[in-house]
Amino acid sequence: MPKALIATWEQVAVGVSHLGEGPAAARRRTLGVPYTEAIEGIRRALPPGSVYVLINADDKDEGDPLWTRFDLAPHPALFLGRLSRLPPRVRRAFPRGQPPVVLTFGNGEPPRLLGRAEFLDWFETPGRTGRPPVREEGSAARPR
Amino acid sequence: MPPVLAEALAGLGGVALFAAAGGGWILLLGLSLSRAGRVGYAYLLGVAWVAGGLYAGSHLFHLTLNRSSTLALVALPGVAGLVRWAWRRAPSQGGGRGGRRLPLSVLLAVIVGSIVSLGLFVEALANPLLDWDGRMTWASQARYLRAAGTVDAPVLRKERWFITHPRYPVLLPVAQVAVLETFNAQEDEEPFRPLYAAFFPAFLLVLGDGARRVAGRRVAGWVVLAAAVAPFLVHREGGATGAYSDLPLACFYGGGLLLLLTRKARWGEGIAAGLLLAAAALSKNEGAILAGFALVAAAWATLRRLPRNSSTPSAKRLTPAALAALFTLAALLLFLSWRAAIPNRHDEGYEKLGGLWPAVVTRIPRLLPLLLARFFDWDRWTLFWWAAPVVLLAGRRGLRGRIALPLALAWGAPLAVAWGAYSIHWDPYYLVQVTWDRMLIQGSLPFFLLLALALRQSVVGWRGTYGGQTAG
Numbered sequence: 325m326p327k328a329l330i331a332t333w334e335q336v337a338v339g340v341s342h343l344g345e346g347p348a349a350a351r352r353r354t355l356g357v358p359y360t361e362a363i364e365g366i367r368r369a370l371p372p373g374s375v376y377v378l379i380n381a382d383d384k385d386e387g388d389p390l391w392t393r394f395d396l397a398p399h400p401a402l403f404l405g406r407l408s409r410l411p412p413r414v415r416r417a418f419p420r421g422q423p424p425v426v427l428t429f430g431n432g433e434p435p436r437l438l439g440r441a442e443f444l445d446w447f448e449t450p451g452r453t454g455r456p457p458v459r460e461e462g463s464a465a466r467p468r
Numbered sequence: 469m470p471p472v473l474a475e476a477l478a479g480l481g482g483v484a485l486f487a488a489a490g491g492g493w494i495l496l497l498g499l500s501l502s503r504a505g506r507v508g509y510a511y512l513l514g515v516a517w518v519a520g521g522l523y524a525g526s527h528l529f530h531l532t533l534n535r536s537s538t539l540a541l542v543a544l545p546g547v548a549g550l551v552r553w554a555w556r557r558a559p560s561q562g563g564g565r566g567g568r569r570l571p572l573s574v575l576l577a578v579i580v581g582s583i584v585s586l587g588l589f590v591e592a593l594a595n596p597l598l599d600w601d602g603r604m605t606w607a608s609q610a611r612y613l614r615a616a617g618t619v620d621a622p623v624l625r626k627e628r629w630f631i632t633h634p635r636y637p638v639l640l641p642v643a644q645v646a647v648l649e650t651f652n653a654q655e656d657e658e659p660f661r662p663l664y665a666a667f668f669p670a671f672l673l674v675l676g677d678g679a680r681r682v683a684g685r686r687v688a689g690w691v692v693l694a695a696a697v698a699p700f701l702v703h704r705e706g707g708a709t710g711a712y713s714d715l716p717l718a719c720f721y722g723g724g725l726l727l728l729l730t731r732k733a734r735w736g737e738g739i740a741a742g743l744l745l746a747a748a749a750l751s752k753n754e755g756a757i758l759a760g761f762a763l764v765a766a767a768w769a770t771l772r773r774l775p776r777n778s779s780t781p782s783a784k785r786l787t788p789a790a791l792a793a794l795f796t797l798a799a800l801l802l803f804l805s806w807r808a809a810i811p812n813r814h815d816e817g818y819e820k821l822g823g824l825w826p827a828v829v830t831r832i833p834r835l836l837p838l839l840l841a842r843f844f845d846w847d848r849w850t851l852f853w854w855a856a857p858v859v860l861l862a863g864r865r866g867l868r869g870r871i872a873l874p875l876a877l878a879w880g881a882p883l884a885v886a887w888g889a890y891s892i893h894w895d896p897y898y899l900v901q902v903t904w905d906r907m908l909i910q911g912s913l914p915f916f917l918l919l920a921l922a923l924r925q926s927v928v929g930w931r932g933t934y935g936g937q938t939a940g
Contacts, residue, residue: 326580336590339593340590345594397608400626
């Protein structure tokens with residue numbers, strides 16, 4: 325049996341049972357509940373037309389900043405690169421206003437939204453921990 | 469309306485809109501195509517016209533990317549084509565063979581091609597987009613363009629914003645916007661996914677039409693069947709399952725070339741090929757180069773077939789290619805004008821042509837094994853690249869006709885472009901891994917035509933001419 329037909333059979337067998345499923349349910353099924361809910365929370369927190377700062381908190385991951393940016397489009401993103409390589413005075417790289425920060429982690433960990441001040445306070449703390457603060461109420465906190 | 473119906477309506481409605489616009493162009497230009505060819509070309513011409521029209525209209529005349537603009541562009545050729553069809557009393561062209569029994573190969577190709585296409589449409593309607601480049605580049609760009617209502621979105625033009633490949637041409641993202649706007653898609657609804665899936669049956673139909681002309685129906689059936697079961701065209705990066713632009717580019721590039729290679733190509737074929745090659749130039753960076761190769765290959769084939777004592781001047785024979793060249797040039801100018809305002813960032817720098825030498829030679833020993841490994845990767849191509857050389861070798865006498873060498877040139881063009889890129893890229897080994905198979909897709913229509921020529925000779929022993937009478 326040709327591989328293309330086997331793959332087609334799998335597509336049809338899996339796909340037919342999900343036809344008519346809403347986009348949110350389909351995203352939870354394929355992208356995972358934590359990621360999907362994190363994105364939905366960040367979307368709710370970002371006012372229409374607002375911008376955000378995107379930072380990759382995983383040194384080995386390449387994809388998550390891209391997927392997060394896609395899911396948060398059309399909000400424009402200012403990408404500062406990897407967290408481990410940010411300059412000590414990263415504050416200067418931030419745009420004017422109070423743009424929130426979206427951190428991506430890779431390895432299936434959902435992206436996290438932090439307020440600008442919250443992120444900078446943590447980042448500029450001498451002897452800070454390697455991980456940014458986690459809020460108990462969830463990963464999609466409203467920026468300060 | 470049940471959600472499943474609404475979803476299917478939006479997804480397949482987008483495909484139908486493009487096909488309607490392209491069908492209008494076929495009627496308007498009086499193209500001589502088989503029934504299958506008409507359907508395949510209608511879809512390709514529709515995407516080329518509607519998305520290309522929105523691209524040009526938005527950049528040059530500030531046309532808003534929305535439902536009204538899309539429907540107007542669909543209606544224009546659709547209505548004009550119908551008027552011409554009614555006026556000319558629907559001449560029957562090339563498709564009047566319905567009474568003949570289908571050869572087994574055609575029957576198998578139709579069945580397998582339909583099953584694989586069905587799987588693609590089910591997948592596209594059931595799942596969100598999950599591929600790499602589709603989300604990184606093409607669908608992201610579509611979201612920014614849709615929000616801005618223009619191809620000159622501020623997010624592309626301001627250097628500070630994070631856009632991957634910001635200077636890539638955006639024909640396919642514009643096509644996505646056309647579908648999203650026409651069906652008023654909400655956040656996370658992706659009715660554009662069937663738009664990409666539809667390029668696969670369009671590819672098979674255009675291939676079937678071309679192969680039938682050069683080798684007859686029986687051989688065309690086998691070649692289409694081979695294309696339908698090649699996993700990479702469907703299920704891997706650049707194939708029809710995702711939202712990469714490689715399969716669309718393959719269709720525009722190969723489809724335009726095949727129209728120009730038609731033996732009795734007239735101005736109608738020239739305009740249609742021009743639309744397709746213009747779309748190729750607006751689909752990917754390398755599209756303009758490939759369109760140039762297609763024009764050279766077509767002109768070469770045209771001049772090769774002229775007998776020494778031909779009464780038809782070369783210039784007249786070259787009119788279709790010249791018309792196509794005008795469209796391609798216009799698209800290239802549009803692209804350069806659009807791109808001029810976009811600063812480069814988050815992209816490779818391929819402009820350093822000075823670095824080509826000597827790397828274009830010195831990298832051969834290390835890159836060649838990698839390339840060969842890709843050809844014979846079972847997951848991606850199964851037996852295809854084992855069998856294809858055997859078929860070409862066995863039918864080598866069939867490759868002596870006027871179009872074989874131009875087809876070979878057209879097949880090699882994307883591979884040459886890739887080799888050039890590998891020669892100047894800082895990490896060619898990585899680039900090979902992520903692009904070589906996609907370059908093979910881009911040149912696949914001319915390659916399958918070469919296979920048809922060889923197969924005709926080795927299996928059927930039929931001798932025909934492109935655009936002449938069909939056999940099989």
